[in-house]
Amino acid sequence: MADVTGPLEKLTDMFRRLDGVGRKTAQRLAFCVLNFTDTEAEEFADAILSVKRDLMLCECCQNISSEKICPVCSSETRNKSLICVVEDPRAVIAIENTGHYTGTYHVLHGAISPMKGVSPDQLKIRELLARLNSSEVSEVILATNPTVEGEATAMYLSKLISPLGIKVSRIANGVPIGGDLEYADEVTLRRAIEGRYEI
Amino acid sequence: MADVTGPLEKLTDMFRRLDGVGRKTAQRLAFCVLNFTDTEAEEFADAILSVKRDLMLCECCQNISSEKICPVCSSETRNKSLICVVEDPRAVIAIENTGHYTGTYHVLHGAISPMKGVSPDQLKIRELLARLNSSEVSEVILATNPTVEGEATAMYLSKLISPLGIKVSRIANGVPIGGDLEYADEVTLRRAIEGRYEI
Numbered sequence: 001m002a003d004v005t006g007p008l009e010k011l012t013d014m015f016r017r018l019d020g021v022g023r024k025t026a027q028r029l030a031f032c033v034l035n036f037t038d039t040e041a042e043e044f045a046d047a048i049l050s051v052k053r054d055l056m057l058c059e060c061c062q063n064i065s066s067e068k069i070c071p072v073c074s075s076e077t078r079n080k081s082l083i084c085v086v087e088d089p090r091a092v093i094a095i096e097n098t099g100h101y102t103g104t105y106h107v108l109h110g111a112i113s114p115m116k117g118v119s120p121d122q123l124k125i126r127e128l129l130a131r132l133n134s135s136e137v138s139e140v141i142l143a144t145n146p147t148v149e150g151e152a153t154a155m156y157l158s159k160l161i162s163p164l165g166i167k168v169s170r171i172a173n174g175v176p177i178g179g180d181l182e183y184a185d186e187v188t189l190r191r192a193i194e195g196r197y198e199i
Numbered sequence: 200m201a202d203v204t205g206p207l208e209k210l211t212d213m214f215r216r217l218d219g220v221g222r223k224t225a226q227r228l229a230f231c232v233l234n235f236t237d238t239e240a241e242e243f244a245d246a247i248l249s250v251k252r253d254l255m256l257c258e259c260c261q262n263i264s265s266e267k268i269c270p271v272c273s274s275e276t277r278n279k280s281l282i283c284v285v286e287d288p289r290a291v292i293a294i295e296n297t298g299h300y301t302g303t304y305h306v307l308h309g310a311i312s313p314m315k316g317v318s319p320d321q322l323k324i325r326e327l328l329a330r331l332n333s334s335e336v337s338e339v340i341l342a343t344n345p346t347v348e349g350e351a352t353a354m355y356l357s358k359l360i361s362p363l364g365i366k367v368s369r370i371a372n373g374v375p376i377g378g379d380l381e382y383a384d385e386v387t388l389r390r391a392i393e394g395r396y397e398i
Binding site for chain 2: 006007008010011013014017018019020021027028029030031032033034036038040041042043044045046047048049050051052053054055064066088089090093
């Protein structure tokens with residue numbers, strides 16, 4: 001079938017390079033593209049090239065941005081003395097979607113992981129410290145993921161930032177809203193009980 | 200966030216147009232592309248344009264092909280008197296992967312579905328009848344999917360082809376190899392019993 005499906009196989013191969021896409025899914029997606037109109041296919045190809053061409057990292061918060069300074073960092077209404085540290089740009093989108101956070105961000109682009117060979121100097125920690133030194137920051141919220149790597153990174157950063165006299169906080173752990181206690185894991189439940197608040 | 204992620208949102212939107220890709224998955228895939236190298240991104244964009252540019256339908260079997268007549272139809276070793284009728288090119292790949300079928304194919308590009316507004320004249324049935332009239336065909340295997348639409352299409356074709364004096368067969372239904380009888384649905388199990396063979 002090599003001859004029949006050369007271009008399709010190539011596209012299937014490209015889809016397989018995306019995280020979490022297996023052989024069958026990649027093939028299905030490639031066939032979807034085959035059913036696209038010519039215009040759609042061109043739009044798709046353009047969109048791929050555009051994310052590589054038109055996006056850069058914000059010089060301040062290191063989030064992906066189409067400008068040198070991202071809209072959050074350049075906004076006059078955001079609280080510059082509050083920095084929420086996250087692992088990746090997706091976390092920024094998630095927090096922005098809550099519509100309740102008015103501070104700024106700092107994107108580390110990963111978490112410390114000896115297993116995956118990610119050391120602190122491969123993350124945007126130097127840039128974070130530079131920000132803390134150059135501007136008035138009153139609180140740093142550590143919003144790295146509640147995983148082993150995320151917790152280790154939060155611990156590492158807290159030890160680094162606390163001596164600077166800046167308040168350091170960590171996002172709360174607990175049972176997710178809409179979740180069922182029966183299905184919460186032991187660690188989450190323990191944290192939920194430890195973190196209980198008076199009503 | 201519109202400004203920050205313009206190109207990313209555009210790419211997310213393109214991924215969402217693929218079957219079975221929701222908002223979260225589309226966003227995840229778009230971020231994967233962001234981590235591609237420039238070369239990979241160009242390869243990906245090229246691959247998308249290539250499937251639209253370089254592929255056509257084989258004039259004989261209507262399968263997708265990079266040539267006017269696909270390698271299966273132009274092969275001298277394939278049994279031209281045997282035609283396996285399938286709904287789409289993916290079924291051809293699946294059957295080719297078994298490595299046991301030596302006949303040719305005919306791709307309908309869909310199945311009759313009054314619900315989805317697909318009538319027989321929107322499928323490649325005219326082309327199939329033309330093939331049956333112009334060449335010596337001894338058997339047509341109806342390998343449309345074992346769904347309501349696929350069965351209806353098979354029934355329709357069988358009524359159309361039988362009067363031509365050509366043998367018409369349907370692929371067998373039964374429990375899949377490696378499957379568990381406990382989890383087989385009633386219809387499949389009934390068909391498996393009806394279709395039992397002596398050993």
